[in-house]
Amino acid sequence: MSSGTRPEHPSGERRPVTLPMISAMKEAGEPIVMVTAYDFPSAQVAEAAGVDIVLVGDTAAMTVLGYAGTEPVSLEEMIMLGRAVRRGLETPLMVGDMPMGSYESSNELAIGNAQRLVKETGCVAVKIEGGGTSVERARAIVGAGIPVMGHVGLTPQSANSLGGYRTQGKTAAGAARLTEEAVSLQSAGCFAIVFEAVPAAVTELVVARLEVPTIGIGAGPATAGQVLVFHDLLGIGTGHVARFVKRYAEVGETMVAAMSAYAADVRSHAFPGPEHVYAIEPAELDELHRYFDQEGLASQATWDWEPLP
Ligand code: KIV
Numbered sequence: 118m119s120s121g122t123r124p125e126h127p128s129g130e131r132r133p134v135t136l137p138m139i140s141a142m143k144e145a146g147e148p149i150v151m152v153t154a155y156d157f158p159s160a161q162v163a164e165a166a167g168v169d170i171v172l173v174g175d176t177a178a179m180t181v182l183g184y185a186g187t188e189p190v191s192l193e194e195m196i197m198l199g200r201a202v203r204r205g206l207e208t209p210l211m212v213g214d215m216p217m218g219s220y221e222s223s224n225e226l227a228i229g230n231a232q233r234l235v236k237e238t239g240c241v242a243v244k245i246e247g248g249g250t251s252v253e254r255a256r257a258i259v260g261a262g263i264p265v266m267g268h269v270g271l272t273p274q275s276a277n278s279l280g281g282y283r284t285q286g287k288t289a290a291g292a293a294r295l296t297e298e299a300v301s302l303q304s305a306g307c308f309a310i311v312f313e314a315v316p317a318a319v320t321e322l323v324v325a326r327l328e329v330p331t332i333g334i335g336a337g338p339a340t341a342g343q344v345l346v347f348h349d350l351l352g353i354g355t356g357h358v359a360r361f362v363k364r365y366a367e368v369g370e371t372m373v374a375a376m377s378a379y380a381a382d383v384r385s386h387a388f389p390g391p392e393h394v395y396a397i398e399p400a401e402l403d404e405l406h407r408y409f410d411q412e413g414l415a416s417q418a419t420w421d422w423e424p425l426p
Pocket of ligand 1: 176
């Protein structure tokens with residue numbers, strides 16, 4: 118990437134993405150690319166693809182931990198996943214999602230847990246969901262020196278109170294509420310705000326009233342950037358896929374086909390083949406045969422072993 122706001126090192130290497138670079142990209146109209154990652158290999162993929170922001174999302178609850186929703190995932194689990202992601206990233210800005218129960222009840226709890234995420238995973242910023250009391254929590258965390266990304270619209274941690282995983286801001290009153298939340302999160306100091314499952318026309322009206330970069334997921338093209346869940350965009354895993362997801366591959370099908378071929382090869386003795394085994398010097402093997410004969414151990418070996426390379 119050589120254009121605009123994400124300067125390259127003279128060597129041609131990408132530089133680590135910073136908060137000012139994210140704001141500058143928004144100002145320059147340069148789309149911000151964000152994706153989730155949950156472990157070392159997914160982080161390496163995001164790094165190699167040159168994305169701008171990697172979110173260690175609490176969607177990990179479903180994508181890698183097998184829970185039915187985001188509610189059960191703990192801060193400890195998020196920290197363990199975040200540490201693995203950190204080891205796979207060099208340049209994208211890393212954001213750690215604060216899981217349900219880790220920030221809502223007090224500013225002290227929110228600051229303490231945001232500090233844990235930053236100190237223990239190496240993320241640069243944290244994300245919290247919703248307006249209401251989350252605005253005060255965001256202000257407190259920002260006040261403690263930790264950048265915060267907001268999240269409005271469909272906020273999965275409160276899916277039960279929203280009546281499920283539903284599009285938000287579909288009525289004028291709902292859209293006005295969402296606007297008020299986004300503006301308040303901006304005033305609280307959030308450096309960026311995720312818009313999830315919001316009608317495109319509503320997003321367009323709201324983002325025009327905001328200065329901070331907005332990142333959309335199911336919110337149309339008006340946001341400064343887009344985010345997708347790693348497993349959704351790569352086609353890993355089964356289950357319902359939201360309308361807003363674009364599949365760029367069917368990696369899950371490829372994995373099952375490869376695993377089935379491996380199982381068939383093992384069962385038919387096609388694997389391992391001679392190219393997959395280590396050899397021994399013929400003289401050493403002869404000596405082993407002599408030892409077996411001497412000890413009265415009949416050799417069962419039938420393979421015509423190749424000498425060591
Ligand atoms: O947890 C997550 O993956 C998220 C994204 C969908 C924005 O919050």
